Amino acid sequence: MLSQRILKINPSITVDLTDKLERLQRVGVDIIKLNIGEPDFETPQNIIDAAKKALDNGYTRYTAVSGSLDLREAICRKLIKDNNLKYTHDExxxxxxxxxxxxxxxxxxxxxxxxxxxxxxxxxxxxxxxxLSEAVPVIVELDSNQDFKLDIDKIKKVITKRTKAILINTPNNPTGAVYKRDELNELGKLAVNNNFYIISDEIYEKLVYDGAKHHSIASLSDEIKQRTITVNGFSKTYAMTGWRLGYAAGNKKIIRAMNNLQGHMTSGANSIAQKAAIEALLGSQDQVSMMVEEYQKRRMYLLNRLNNIDGLDCNDTKGAFYLMPNISKFYGKTLRGRYIKDSMGFADFLLEEAQVAVVPGIAFHAPNTIRIAYCNSLENIKKGIDKIERILNENTNI
Ligand SMILES: Cc1ncc(COP(=O)(O)O)c(C=O)c1O
Incomplete structure (x- = not known):
């Protein structure tokens, strides 16, 4: 009865986890949620005020399918200023x-x-x-022993005549890795020489720490830019997850075709959110700096605590708001009477025995890990890691 297209799509493990959490919370279990990839901060007030003003001014009608001209122009200004990327509003x-x-x-x-x-x-x-797009995903697994560095040689090995694109994400969810300029440059050249596109998801671009620098791959050469579609959004940087606003920048022909598709699916994005987004981009960035500083404090704290727990091993990755410790030393062990077989079993163990929610690495094709999000208060992170430490220290033969 259902289409082949939809039957091929797997439900998200993170959604299943949310259901499990709700069931536990309903029976009164107090859970520390280090699983959610959503800023715990409120949307900055200047952005909220801009939305209120848009409503008061009756800015409540359809916008152009590709977004209001004002917002697209603000995005062009942002791209040149932050990313050294020159685009016009029709791109x-x-x-x-x-x-x-x-x-x-x-x-x-x-x-x-x-x-x-x-x-x-x-x-x-x-x-x-x-x-969903009826293409075939070809997986290239990065190595946690090399800080999840972009491995160009591995990528080279999987290129075929059918390679249409590569999808990259820097700073990265779930690893927190921030790709280096020379790695991106090599990848860009590979795409140019082998005639495929780069889809570059840069939604965590502002969330970098310890002097790490985000580079937009499209800024590395004109040829690379021609082959790249840069994707970004407002959810993470501006704590605007519920406003549902993002954007793409790229070659005019591709953007026009995307516009055609969107025109028949959803039309333009929410008009009020678009007005607010102009303020987000062009208004004060003080709140963003405050959030980044706070994330950095939490990151340092969490990293230090994780690496002091016997059996855990965590890379010092410098971006997004996630850390991804390796937990495989616990596989094959029995903790509180439970045999830990894999990341799912380990995450279930933490949830049920320590009341701390994390995401099993298998959800991200990283079976030896869990993902811990530090977009939660330092107080909650402390409580969570105390509980994790206590319960893992019960096992003395790691
Ligand atoms: C890597 C990455 N890309 C895109 C998104 C989606 O962002 P948005 O809320 O703008 O749809 C997320 C959200 O978790 C993400 O982690």
Missing amino acids: IIVTTGAKQALVNTLMTLCNQGDEVILITPCWVSYIEMIK
């Missing part, structure tokens, strides 16, 4: 979240059977988005 599409920008891009570029290279560990939705 930008505003979307309902970065999610829609990604789906639009894949749907616009891919034919059935095309291959899209996917770097893992990766965000849960990418594989399913690629499958």
Whole structure:
């Protein structure tokens, strides 16, 4: 009865986890949620005020499918200032979240059977988005022993005549890795020489720490820019997850085609959110700096605590708001009478025995890990890690 297309799509493990949490909370269990990839901060007041003003001024009608001209121009200003990327307003599409920008891009570029290279560990939705576009995901697994460095040689090995695109995400969810300029440059050249596109998800671009620098791959040369669709959004940097606003920048022909698709699916994004987004981009960035400082404090604290727990081993990755400790030393052990077989078993163990929620690495194609999000208060992170430490220290034979 259901389409083949939808039957191929797997439900998200993170959504299943949310259901499990709700059931536990309903029976009164107090859970520390270090699983959620959503800023705990409120949207900055100047952005909220801009939305209120938009409503009071009756800015409540359809906008252009590709987004209001004012917002697209603000995005062009931002791209030149922050990313050294020169685009005109007709090379930008505003979307309902970065999610829609990604789906639009894949749907616009891919034919059935095309291959899209996917770097893992990766965000849960990418594989399913690629499958939705009827392309085939081709996985390249990065090595945690090398700080999840972008491995160009591994990528070279999977390029075929059917390779249509590569999907990258820097700073990275779930690893926190920030790709280096020379790695991106090599990848860009590979795409140019082998004639495939780069879809670059840069939604965590502002969340970098310890002097790490984000580089937009499209800024590295004109040839690379021609082959790149840069995706970004407002959810993470401006704590605007519920406003559902993102965008893509790229070659005019591709953006026009995405516009055509979006025109028949959802039309322009929410008009009020678009007005607020102009303020986000052009107004004061003080709140963003405050949030980044706070995330850095939490990151340092969490990293230090994780690496002081016997059996855990965590990379010092410098971006987004996630850390991804390796937990495989616990596999095959029995903790509180439970045999720990894999990351799912380990995450269940933490949830049920320590009341701390984390995401099993298997959700991100990283089976030896868990993902811990530090977009939660330092107080909650402390409580959570205390509980994790206590329960793991019960096992003395690691
Ligand atoms: C890597 C990555 N890309 C895109 C998104 C989606 O962002 P948006 O809320 O703008 O749709 C997320 C959200 O978790 C993400 O982690």
